[in-house]
Amino acid sequence: MSAPFSTFELMTVAAAREIRDGEVVFAGTGLPMLAAMLAQRTHAPGCVLVFEAGGVDPRMLHLPMSVGDSRTLTGAAMAAGLMEAFTYLLQGGRIDVGFLGGAQVDRYGNINSTAVGNYLQPSVRFSGSxxxxxxxxxxxxxxxxxxxxRRRFPERVDYRTSPGWIEGGDSRARAGIRGGGPAAVVTTLGVIRFRPGTKEPYLASAHPGISPEHVQAETGFPLDLSEAGETPPPTREELEILRTTVDPEGVFLKRH
Amino acid sequence: MIDKVISLEEAAALVPSGATVSIGGFTSQRHPTALLRALVRHGVRDLVVYCHSAGSDVDLLIGAGCVRRVEAAYLADGVFAPIAPNWRRFVEAGRLEFEDYSNAAMMARFSAGAMGLPFFPVRSMLGTDLLEKEGLSAEVRRTDPTAAPKKAAVVNCPFTGESVVLVPAIRTDLCLLHVQRASPQGLVRIEGQEFLDVQQALAADRVIVTCEELVDDEELRREPERNRIPPFAVHAVVPVPFGAHPHSVHNCYDYDPGHLALYAEAARSDDAFRAYLERFVFGPSDHAAYLEAVGGPEHLETLRARSGLGYNPELRRRP
Incomplete structure (x- = not known):
């Protein structure tokens, strides 16, 4: 039995379930912060959060509204800065999983958070990388x-801000990137993953009430639907924690 | 004894039109906004601004027409403005020179400047349009001495053969910081995250620091391990309580949700933003008058940080 839930809550729970206990998580502004706080309070109590502005391994009591928020320092192991977060922790290879948002996501999980249209004078300019x-x-x-x-899931993004599997196959390694890559794309309609080797996308699950065909119709590139299941809905416990502990103010939950 | 204390107006007069400037803080935290409003009142123009993750600090300067070029990774005010509104409008209208880097790349560029190196290597940006597309024209790169001759260069490591990206150093005329405490002699105490303030300060010829509280030098010298910027690198100190409003200062006060929402709305059009500037920048004759205009002492008390947390847990972030 599941209580009624919003799409944003379902996505938060699906994202939280991507975090394994004990992992070091680099969490960005918005839904990823809720997902990481939820994971800590459910199946991954030992996961460690790192924020790019300098908050390292906090025991947060209140939801931050961005990664530089003072709320990322409560009970923290360190209040550091960009140098430590980016150079020593991220580039030094100490981050297990990172969360990313983006205005456009393409077939191989490349992300555009820079501009739509002509880069120099775009139709929409975003915040940037x-x-x-x-x-x-x-x-x-x-x-x-x-x-x-559909317009946010094109075959190719207008501007490749963040590298995914680039053009599939081994193109990511050929670009000189050593490891990593997208494991999952959690969307408002379902969860997309990538085949080993070819890095072709497939629909791992559609959200409850959404058909795989509808997901394909809203996607600007071919999706393999052959293994599409249903995204497991949030449990009552997960919803309760999200609403009463993680974001009782509705800083993000009530905006969606 | 050395005394570097000057007024906000004197500090603003140290920033000439056309200067290269970096501004401390991060998105909605610890920006020297009182000093930036003074710059706007002084009519400063053509600034070249370098930042990593800026918020409505740089966005204010853009909207007030003070900026010729921005080199940045990100401009936003968290949940209140997921895209900094003047930044968005000015780029979409082709009214601003800009160059995009990632945060790690901007960190590397400031670090190179601080270390006296011409470049710094990063592993980021391979396989992206951050390498392939340039905001600055070849003409600007050739003729403007403040523009790096190249955006970045991919090289093979001479030891391992791996691809790495070299990004050019940033040296600025000025770095403007806001911190919790400073001494009249220029010793600075940052509480909470440092962000990139230390590297930005050391990559500048002159550092101007605004602070919440002026304290005795001796007090800050009792815990030297907590000080990260040498006082002889700081040119001027300006005491400005609530000098980062509407942004937060760890251990002092929180961000102001009502004002950030008001700003985000106003910055969506030229007319509305002109009215915002009249009401909050040109109208109030000084910082004290600004604080009255945004709600006065009673309102500011609602933002006060709770001791031991560094922010206000009672703050209502949704209207």
Whole structure:
């Protein structure tokens, strides 16, 4: 039995389940912070959070509204800075999983968070990479969070801010990137993963009430639907923790 | 005894039009916004601004027409403005020179400048358009001495043969920081995250520090392990309580949700932003008048950080 839940709550829970106990997690602003806090309070109490602005391994009591928030320092092991987060922890190979958002995500999990249209005078300009390009290249693996609409899931992104599997196959390694790569894309409609070797995308699950065919219709590249299951809904316990402990103010939950 | 204390107006006068500037802080935290508002009132133009993750600090300067070029990784104010609104409008309209890097690349560029190196290697940006596409034209790179001759260079490591990306050093005329405490002699105490303030300061010819509280030099010298910027690298100190409003200062006060939301709305059009500037930047004659305009002491008390947490757990972040 599952209580009613929003798509944002379902995505948060699906993202949280990508975190394994004991892992070191590089969490970005928004849903990833909720997912990591939820994971800590459910199946992965030993996971460690690192924020790019310098908060390392906190015991957060209140949800931060961005990665530089003072709330990322409560009970923290370190209040450091960008040098420690990016150079020693991320580039030094100490981050197991990084979370990324993006306005566009393409067939091979490359992300655009820079601009749509002509780069120099775009139709829409976004915030820019921030640490996303660094996390995409250097974390052990990445989980991407995205709103699933056809125009946001093109064959190729307009601007490749953060590298995924580039053009599939071994193109990521050929670009000189040593490891990592996207493990999953958690969207408003389902969860996409990538085949070993070819890095072709397949629909691992569609969210409850969404058909795999609908996911394909909202996707600008071919998706293998042959193994698509249903995304497991949030448990009552997960929803309770999300609503009453992680984000009782509705900083993010009520905006979606 | 050395005394580096000057007024906000005197500090603003140290920043000439056309200067290269970096600004401390991170998205909605610890930016020297009182000093930036003074710069706007002084009519500074053509600034070249370097940042990593900026918020409505750099966005304010852009919207007020003070900026010629921004080299950055990110501009946003968290949940209140997922894309900095003036930044977005000015780039979309072709009204701003800009160059995109990642945060690690900007960190590397400031570090190189601080270390006296011409470049710094990073493993980021391979396989991305951050390498393939350039915001600055060849003409600007050739003729503007503040522009690096190249955006980045991919080289093979001479020892292992691996691909690494070299990014050019940043040296700026000025670095503007806001911190919790500083001494009149220029010793600085940062609490909470450092962000990239130390590297930005050491990559600048002149550092201007605004602070919440002016304290005795002796007090800061009792715990030298907590000080990261040598006082002889700091040119001027300006005491400015609530000098980072509407952003937060760890252990002092939280960000101001109402004002950040108001800013994000106003910065969506030229007309609304002109009205914002009139009300909060040109209208108030000084910082004290600004603090009255944003709600006065009673309102500011609602933002005060709780001791032991560094922020206000009672803060309502949704209207």
């Amino acid at each position: 921030g640490g996303a390009a660094d996390v995409a290249a250097l974390a052990g693996r990445t989980v991407i969070i995205a709103r699933h609409e």
